[in-house]
Amino acid sequence: MIYLRLVAESFRFAWQALRANMLRTFLSLLGVTIGIFAIISVFTLVDSLERNVRDSMSFIGDKVIYVQKWPWAFGGNYPWWKYFQRPEPSMREFRQLERRITMSNGVAIFADKGDNTFKHRNNSYSEANLMGVTFDYNKVSEIPIVQGRYFVPQEVEAARNVMLIGDEVATTLYPQTDPIGQELKVAGQKFTVIGVIEKQGENMFGMPNFDQMGIVPYGSFAKMFDVGPDGLGSTIAAKGREDDPGLLELEYEVRGLMRNIRGLRPRDEDSFALNRPEMATQAIGSFFEVVGLAGWVIGGFAILVGGFGIANIMFVSVKERTNIIGIQKSLGAKNYFILFQFLFESVFLSLLGGGIGILLVFLLTLIPQDIMAVGLSLGNIILGLGVSAVIGMLSGIIPAVLASNLDPVIAIRSK
Template sequence: MQFINLVWESIRFAMQALKSNLTRTVLSLLGVTVGIFAIIAVFTLVDSLEKNIKSSFTFLGTNVVTVNRFFFVGGPDYPWWKFIRRPYNTYSEYLFLRENLKNSEAVSFSASANTTVQQASNAFQGADLTGITYTYQDVYDLPLQSGRFFTESEISSARNVALIGTKIASTLFPGTDALGKEIKIKGRKFVVVGIFEEEGEGLFEIASKDQAIMIPYFSFTKLFFVGKNGIEPSIAVKGLESDIGLVSLENELVGLMRAKRGLKPAEEDNFSLNKSEFLMDTIGSVFDVISGAGWVIGGFSILVGGFGIANIMFVSVRERTNIIGIQKSLGAKNYFILFQFLFEAIFLSLIGGFAGLLIVYALTFIQLGSLELILSLKNIVLGIGIASVIGLVSGLVPAIVAARLDPVEAIRAT
C-alpha cells in the first residue's frame, strides 16, 4: 500500500512539475523523445526491411544445400578463372547423390532460364522458366492456388505440362481460368496443370513465383542446351532437421561428390556448396551494422535528454526543499524521499519515450510500396525500457541530494 501511495504521489508531483513550467519540461523531454524515436525508428525500419528481404529469398528454401560451380556468398579467395574451369553438374551425379546420401530428406535437379511465354496474341516477357525433377517439391515449398503438381510419369516421359505463376496466368488468360489451357514456350505447346499461390511483389521481384513457370526437366532440355557451354544445372539437397548447421550433410556431400568425380586426395574440390543460411547471415550482418548506427544516432539524443531530465530534477529539488523538510519533520524516511524523486524522473522520461514511440507508430501508416513497416512488441518494450533506464540514471543524483537534506535546514530554505 505504501508503495502504491509513493508511486501515486510521485506521479502527482510530476504532473505539477509539468504544469508549473510546461515550456521548460517539454524542451527538456524533447531529447528523450528524439532519442527514443531515432533508435526505435531505425530498429523498426531494419526489422521490416530484413523481414521483407528474407521473405523475398524464400525460394532458396530452408535447410537446403546446393551444389554449384560458384560460391554465392563468401567462400575462399579463389580466382574466377578457376571457377569457370570447373565441370557442370550432371544428371548422373544427381542420381548418384539421391541413391547414396544418408543425411538428407530429398535431392533435386533443376535448370533455369528467362524466356517469353505466349498464348494467342498475349505474351509475357521475362518469365523465370525452370525445368525440375519430381523430387523438387520435396526440397522446396511449392504451394498451389489451384491445380496439381506433376506426376512422376509426366516428369520421366518429358510431357509438355507446366505450372505457372498468377501474374503470368492473368496476363495470358485475362478474366478466364488458365487451368487446362495451352501456352507456348519457344514454339512448343504446354498444358497448364497448376497455378502457384500469389506471393505479391517484394523488394526482389525475381524471387517471386508470380512470374515463374516450371516444367519437367527433360522437357526443359528440349528447349535449352543444358551442360558445358550452356545453362548450368543445380543440385539441391534438403538436410535433416536433426542435423544442426547441416554439418553432417556437407561432409557427406563433399565425400560423395569427390568420389563421383574421381578426385584424388591432394586435388582441390571442383564444386561449391552453398547454403541458404549463408545469404541470410550476410543480410543479417548488414542490418546489424545499421542497427549499431541507430544506437549511436539515438544515443546522443538520449544523452542530451538525460541531462535535461537531471536539470529538471535538480530544479524540482530546489523548489521543493521546504516541502522535503516538512515531510522529514513529520517522519518521512530518506528512502521515501529518494524513491519519490526517482519515480518522478522515470515518469518524466517515460512521457518522452511514449511520445517517441507514438511518432514511430504514426510512421507505420505511411505507404512505402511493397515495404510494410511494423512496430513490433519487442521494439515497444525496448523503447519503454530505455526510457525507464534514462529516467532512473538521470534522477539518481538529484534524488540522493534530496534524501540527504537536513530537515531543519530544508525548512529554513527560501
C-alpha cells in the same frame, strides 16, 4: 498499501511539477523523445528490412544445400579464375547422388532460363523465367499450388510438355478463363497448364519469385535449351533432415559423394561449391548489425542530451521544493520516501519522452508501403521504454539522493 500510496503521491508530485513548468519540461523531454525515436525507428526499419529480405529470398528454400559450379559471395574480392574451369553439375551426377545419399529428405536437379515469352492465343507474357525441375523439387522448395496439381513422376520421367505457372502469368494469359488444361506456347513448344502457384507478391530489390515463372519437367526443359558444359548450368539441391539442424552431416555426405563421383583424389580441391541460404542471411545479418549500431550511436547522443536535460529539471525541482521536503521530513517522511518521490518523477519524465518517441515511430508505420511492410514490434516497444526508464533513473538518482539527505531544519528555513 503503503507502497501504492507512495506511488500515487509520487505521481501527483511529478504531474504537478510538469504542469508548473510546461515549457521547461517540453524542452527537456525533446532530447529523450528524439533519441528514442531515432533508435526505435532505425531498429524498426532494420527489422522490417531484414524480414522482407528474408521473405524475398524464401523461394531458394530452407535447410537446403546447393551443389553448383560457382560459390556464392557477398562482398570482397571474388577469385572467379579459380572456379572458371569447374564442370557444371550434370544429370548423371544427380542420378548417382540421388541413389546413394542417406541424410537427405529429397534431392532435385534444376536449371532455368530468363527472358522467355509465354503465349496463349492473342495474349503474351514477356520476360518470364522458365525452370526445368525433377520430381522432388517440391521437397527442396515449397511450391504452394492453388489451382490444379503438381507433377506426377510419370510426367517428369517421360519429359511431357506440362507446366506449372505463377499467378502473374496466369492472370495475364488467362484473364477470364480457368488456366487448368489450357495450352501455352514458349520457345516454339506447346505445353499444357496443370497447376497455378499461389501469388507471392512483390518483394524487395525486385528479386524473382514464382509469380513470373513457369516450371516444366527437367527433360522437357533440356529438349528446348542447351543444358550442359557449353550451355545453361544446372544446380543440384539436397533438402536437410529435421534431425540434422546444422546440416553438418548432410554437407559432409554431399561433399564426400560428389568428390567420389568426380573421382577427386584426397589432396585435390573440390571442383564444386556447396552453397547454403544461411550464407546469404548471415551476410544480411552483418549488414543490419552495422545499421543497428549506427542507430544506437545517433540516438545515443540525443538521449545523452535529454538525460542532462532531465537531470537539470530534477536539480531545479529539488531546489524549488526544498522547503516542502523539510516539512515532509519533519512530519515523519522517511528518506526512502523522498528518494523514491524524485526518482519516480525523473523516470516518469523520461518514460513520457520515450513514449512520445515510440508513438511517432508507430505513426510512421501506418504510412502504407507497396514493397516493404513496416511494423513496430513489441520487442522494440519494450526496448524503447526500457532505455527510457534507465535514462530516467541515471538522470534522477543524484538529485533524488541529495533531496533525501537534506536536513529537515535547514530545509524548512530555505526559501
